[in-house]
Amino acid sequence: MEKQTFLKKSPLFYGIGDKEAMLRRLSGGEQVYERGERILSAGKICERIGVILEGSADVVREDAEGVPVTVARIAEGEFFAEAFACSGRALAVSVEAAVRSKVLWISVCRLFESGGSEILANFLRVFAQKNVFLTERIGHLSRHSLREKVISYLHGVARSAGSATFQIPFDRQGLADYLGCDRSALSAMLSRLKREGVLDYYKNSFRFTEKLG
Amino acid sequence: MEKQTFLKKSPLFYGIGDKEAMLRRLSGGEQVYERGERILSAGKICERIGVILEGSADVVREDAEGVPVTVARIAEGEFFAEAFACSGRALAVSVEAAVRSKVLWISVCRLFESGGSEILANFLRVFAQKNVFLTERIGHLSRHSLREKVISYLHGVARSAGSATFQIPFDRQGLADYLGCDRSALSAMLSRLKREGVLDYYKNSFRFTEKLG
DNA sequence: AAGATTCCGTTGTCGTTGCAACGTAAAAAG
DNA sequence: CTTTTTACGTTGCAACGACAACGGAATCTT
Numbered sequence: 001m002e003k004q005t006f007l008k009k010s011p012l013f014y015g016i017g018d019k020e021a022m023l024r025r026l027s028g029g030e031q032v033y034e035r036g037e038r039i040l041s042a043g044k045i046c047e048r049i050g051v052i053l054e055g056s057a058d059v060v061r062e063d064a065e066g067v068p069v070t071v072a073r074i075a076e077g078e079f080f081a082e083a084f085a086c087s088g089r090a091l092a093v094s095v096e097a098a099v100r101s102k103v104l105w106i107s108v109c110r111l112f113e114s115g116g117s118e119i120l121a122n123f124l125r126v127f128a129q130k131n132v133f134l135t136e137r138i139g140h141l142s143r144h145s146l147r148e149k150v151i152s153y154l155h156g157v158a159r160s161a162g163s164a165t166f167q168i169p170f171d172r173q174g175l176a177d178y179l180g181c182d183r184s185a186l187s188a189m190l191s192r193l194k195r196e197g198v199l200d201y202y203k204n205s206f207r208f209t210e211k212l213g
Numbered sequence: 214m215e216k217q218t219f220l221k222k223s224p225l226f227y228g229i230g231d232k233e234a235m236l237r238r239l240s241g242g243e244q245v246y247e248r249g250e251r252i253l254s255a256g257k258i259c260e261r262i263g264v265i266l267e268g269s270a271d272v273v274r275e276d277a278e279g280v281p282v283t284v285a286r287i288a289e290g291e292f293f294a295e296a297f298a299c300s301g302r303a304l305a306v307s308v309e310a311a312v313r314s315k316v317l318w319i320s321v322c323r324l325f326e327s328g329g330s331e332i333l334a335n336f337l338r339v340f341a342q343k344n345v346f347l348t349e350r351i352g353h354l355s356r357h358s359l360r361e362k363v364i365s366y367l368h369g370v371a372r373s374a375g376s377a378t379f380q381i382p383f384d385r386q387g388l389a390d391y392l393g394c395d396r397s398a399l400s401a402m403l404s405r406l407k408r409e410g411v412l413d414y415y416k417n418s419f420r421f422t423e424k425l426g
Numbered sequence: 427a428a429g430a431t432t433c434c435g436t437t438g439t440c441g442t443t444g445c446a447a448c449g450t451a452a453a454a455a456g
Numbered sequence: 457c458t459t460t461t462t463a464c465g466t467t468g469c470a471a472c473g474a475c476a477a478c479g480g481a482a483t484c485t486t
Contacts, residue, residue, distance in 0.1 A: 061352060064361070064368040071352070083348065086341035092349065112334040120333035121325040127340040128299035134347040135296065136305065139274065139284070141354035142393040144474065146443065148277075155277040172464060180355040182444050187465050189443090203464095357444065359473065385434060395474050400435050402473095416434095 001053050001076050003104065009077065010051075012122050025114050028105030033057075033097035040081055040095040045088070048105040051079045055101025060094045073098065079106075082127070141180050146189050149179045154199070154206060164208040171204070214266050214289050216317065222290065223264075225335050238327050241318030246270075246310035253294055253308040258301070261318040264292045268314025273307045286311065292319075295340070354393050359402050362392045367412070367419060377421040384417070 007019040016022050028048040033039050039057055040046055050057075052074050059072040059080065071093065074080045084091050085108045111119070136156060143149045153175070158166050168175065176183040193199040200207045220232040229235050241261040246252050252270060253259055263270075265287050272285040272293065284306065287293045297304050298321045324332070349369060356362045366388070371379050381388065389396040406412040413420045 064364045083341045083344035086337055087345055088338070089342065089345055092345070092352075112330075112337075115330065117325075117328065117330050117333055120330055120337060124299055124325075124333060124337050124340060125301070127337060127344060128296045129302065131296035131340060131344055131347065132300055132302055132305070134344065134351060138347065138350060138354065139305075141351065142390075144393065144395065145441095151277045177355075180357065182357065183463095184445075184465075184467095185443050188467090191465070358471095384432095396433095397435075397437095397475080398473050401437090404435065 003053060006051060006053060006077060006104070011126055012079075013119070014122055016116075016119055016122075022116075022119060023106075026106050026110045026119075028107035028110075030102060030104050032100065032102050035097055035099050037097045038094065039097055039101075039103060040091055040093075042091050042094045044091050046081050046085045046091055047108050049079055049082045049085050049108060049111075050074075050095070051104040051106065052076050053102045053104050056098045057095050057101055057103075058098050060096055061092065062094075068094075082123075083130075086123075086127075137178065140178075146179075146181050146185060147193075149181065150186065150189050150193065151198075153179060154208070157206075158208055166206055167204050168206060169204075216266060219264060219266060219290060219317070224339055225292075226332070227335055229329075229332055229335070235329075235332060236319075239319050239323045239332075241320035241323075243315060243317050245313065245315050248310055248312050250310045251307065252310055252314075252316060253304055253306075255304050255307045257304055259294050259298045259304055260321050262292055262295045262298050262321060262324075263287075263308070264317040264319065265289055266315045266317050269311045270308050270314055270316075271311050273309055274305070275307075281307075295336075296343075299336075299340075350391065353391075359392075359394055359398060360406075362394065363399065363402050363406065364411075366392060367421070370419075371421055379419055380417050381419060382417075 003023070004020075007013050007023060013019045013022065030053070033055075039050065042060075042062060054076060056076060057074045057080065058070045059074065060068045061071045063069050074095070080095055081091065083089075111123070140149050140153045140156070143152050154168075157168055158164055160166075170178060172187055173183050176186045179186065190199070190201065194201065197209050200209055216236070217233075220226050220236060226232045226235065243266070246268075252263065255273075255275060267289060269289060270287045270293065271283045272287065273281045274284045276282050287308070293308055294304065296302075324336070353362050353366045353369070356365050367381070370381055371377055373379075383391060385400055386396050389399045392399065403412065403414065407414065410422050413422055
């Protein structure tokens with residue numbers, strides 16, 4: 001992805017007149033990382049937001065026993081470390097290049113000091129939206145049984161779609177990760193709900209058989 | 214809490230020269246709500262951020278069966294609806310006054326249009342920090358067993374404290390809610406970890422007996 | 427001081443779910 | 457077309473955890 005493409009498509013730069021000039025004001029440089037190379041290390045303070053222009057990167061968290069676990073993948077055009085950089089908190093995760101990747105860095109202090117109100121407003125909107133998504137996911141994860149987790153999630157999607165028929169953006173493994181459960185347990189619960197007549201589904205298309213809350 | 218106290222203490226107005234003038238620019242008015250009165254309704258678009266100047270409010274979410282569940286309480290000096298208002302998304306929750314309460318409203322469009330860079334940067338920092346907290350909680354909630362949830366959480370606190378001895382800001386029920394589990398199951402797990410020699414604790418004071426990851 | 431209330435740990439039961447293993451179907455690679 | 461890989465569902469099992477109920481300790485109230 002070219003820098004121009006990113007500038008054009010990213011909500012961070014939406015409505016900014018001279019996007020390239022703005023990026024020059026905010027730029028913290030570009031850098032290429034080889035496959036497997038460490039981009040950011042947990043525990044460090046990061047003062048830049050990273051944008052993946054080419055390639056992809058893995059977010060790695062160390063669990064309690066010190067075993068590294070990949071918790072997310074950053075794809076082309078997406079960014080990372082934004083919350084840590086903007087809040088000034090130490091990184092809780094590390095980031096590694098999954099393949100040879102080009103990263104565009106955005107300096108947070110320049111954003112705060114020489115960025116305009118428009119771009120700050122854009123960042124605020126993006127953060128607020130992410131906030132809503134995270135809170136939503138917490139709502140599902142907080143349920144005490146798998147059945148409730150699944151129904152809570154599917155109802156949420158149905159409500160967003162405004163219809164009892166809807167599609168989900170996950171495959172089974174992805175949904176299991178999102179809901180913090182086992183894939184096979186999820187499959188079993190889905191077919192149980194189908195058997196009970198609550199749901200019907202085929203692949204990623206779902207339909208609530210009963211009335212919608 | 215007086216408006217001046219809020220302005221002085223809130224990170225939203227940190228470093229703003231004339232805080233009162235800024236608030237006048239952003240103000241969406243003040244309003245008093247009686248105990249039990251609906252402040253915001255799920256499904257609506259909200260264009261203001263609410264600040265509780267006096268009293269407290271409950272955040273109520275409707276579960277899949279339509280049963281209202283209180284998911285959080287907003288205390289004096291805290292704010293609510295900020296993520297929905299700033300992202301422009303419809304409210305996923307309702308807010309009701311827990312007691313007779315006074316709410317200060319902050320207009321988001323004025324924040325975006327006539328607010329300065331400084332205050333936008335403050336909001337951005339606050340959102341980013343909340344983002345980090347939410348992500349942290351998701352990390353704990355995503356674990357597949359209660360044992361892992363508890364250890365993940367406690368290790369996180371220990372790491373923040375930089376010591377194997379630390380205090381937690383929850384009572385047992387509060388921690389159970391945070392981790393999405395049953396209180397008695399949590400108690401049982403804690404005493405099991407103590408019995409196994411992993412942990413030691415008394416009330417809210419904890420200590421890891423083994424090495425810290 | 428006595429009673430009421432809250433908080434916490436324990437126990438027992440039963441449904442649940444993580445986990446490993448397997449089979450099938452579809453998709454991708456060759 | 458054949459082989460390989462990936463995605464899903466199913467099953468069995470053992471461990472787990474939600475839930476209810478209880479008792480004790482500490483705190484608050486009167």
